[in-house]
Amino acid sequence: MASPLLFLAAFSLLLSTVHPKVIAVELLSEVKLSSRILQDSIVKQVNENPKAGWEAALNPRFSNYTVGEFKHLLGVKPTPERELLGVPVVTHDKSLKLPTTFDARTAWPHCSTIGRILDQGHCGSCWAFGAVEALSDRFCIHFGMNISLSANDVIACCGFLCGSGCDGGYPISAWRYFARRGVVTEECDPYFDDIGCSHPGCEPAYPTPKCVKKCVKGNQLWKRSKHYSVGAYRIRSNPADIMAEIYKNGPVEVSFTVYEDFAHYKSGIYKHVTGGVMGGHAVKLIGWGTSDDGEDYWLLANQWNRGWGDDGYFKIIRGVDECGIESDVVAGFPSTKNLVHEVADMEVAETASF
Structure with a gap:
């Protein structure tokens, strides 16, 4: 009979493969x-x-940012256990042969959204950005649709079910929102803060935008602009499963713990060197590779504009769960729900042009 200590060790190992590791901030x-x-x-x-x-x-x-302002951008809250109940954890066939280097931008060159670098402004909305970016990419990969979905819709309209808007939220809840309520296009509901924290009134409240449920263009309907996902799921915290998910289905959203030194990243393969914990952050994972020195890495797109990092991108060491980067990977499939309206509208427009 196995000892209680061996049982606890095995149980802890099991939990570590499916539970997020975003550290609570002091x-x-x-x-x-x-x-x-x-x-x-x-x-x-x-x-x-x-x-x-x-x-x-x-x-x-971040030339004019204080520690407090930087911390506010890190909007991933530790996910409550209840939010994870019933969320499937996906694994992939180990016999799948994966390339040693993969970049979603070159794998699907017709999908312009994959290479976009956005800016979350002064709002702690990374949890929503990572989600809408990955789902936008997947609509192109699976349906050939080049659309940009609205982070503003999720931040403003998901409410307490997703967290606290600009004061942070839960990535898995954003994907659940896509399945339950859908998300409109960026054209319908553009991001409320596209100039960062340079305008009056953005400090210190960092207000969450109001949910208006009306497209900015009068000829567009909110309900018709909605795009849905098929459920929400997590990917097992194993590099091979994460790689297979991206290779087969497209970019995913990942969460990780940010330390002070990450604000200073410029190039190379990041690993935590110095500084205290700042908070939890969510970004889009688009690929992987190995450096000339033989170090495995993940390739990710951040949403801090191109003035940060390597033209807005960064690499982080792969295979050691650095900063919890492999512990909380979430995604969902694009749905055909509501797309019949879009096809019909396109046909009407084409007919009118003749």
Whole structure:
């Protein structure tokens, strides 16, 4: 008979394959929160570390940001256990032969959304951005539709079921919202804050936009603009399963823990070197590869515009669950629901043009 300790060890290993690892953030002092997020000392510590594997810099995106303002962008809340009940965990056939390098941008070159780098502004809406970006890509991959879906719809209209809007939310709940309520296009409901925190009134409240349920263009209908997903699921926390999911179905949304040094990322393969925990962040995972030095990495698109990182992208070490990057991977399939309206509208437009 197995000992209780062996049983607990096995049970803990099982949980680690399906449970997110975004770390709860400690409260920081007012002095720390009001200090600048970008520090010469962090750049120096990373760049002088021969084992770092990446280059740090004072990224223009955060040139005027305090620690408090940076923390607010990290909007992934630790997912409550109840939100995970009934969510399937997907695994893939281990016999699938995967390429050593993969980039969704080149795998599906006709899908323009895959290569877009967006900007979440000053709102803690990363949980919604990662979701709408991945679903937009999947509509193109599976249905040949180049559409950009609205993060604004999810942030403003999902309400408490998704979390707290600009004060953070749960990635899996965004995918559930797509299945339950659908999400309109960006053309119908554009993002409320496309100029970041340079306008009056954006501090310190960081207000969540109001749910209007009306397209900005009068000739578009909110309900007809809705696009749906088929359910929501998580991918087993195993690199091979995550790779197979992207290879077969398209980009996914991932969450991970952000430390102070991540704000300084410029190029290379990130791994945490220095600085305290800032919060949980969600981004879009689009590929993988191996460096010339033989280090495996993930390739991801962030939504902090192109003034941050490697033209808006970053790489992080693959296979060791760095910062929990492999522990909370979520996605869903695009649905044909409501698309009949879109096809009918296109046919009417084509007929009218003759």
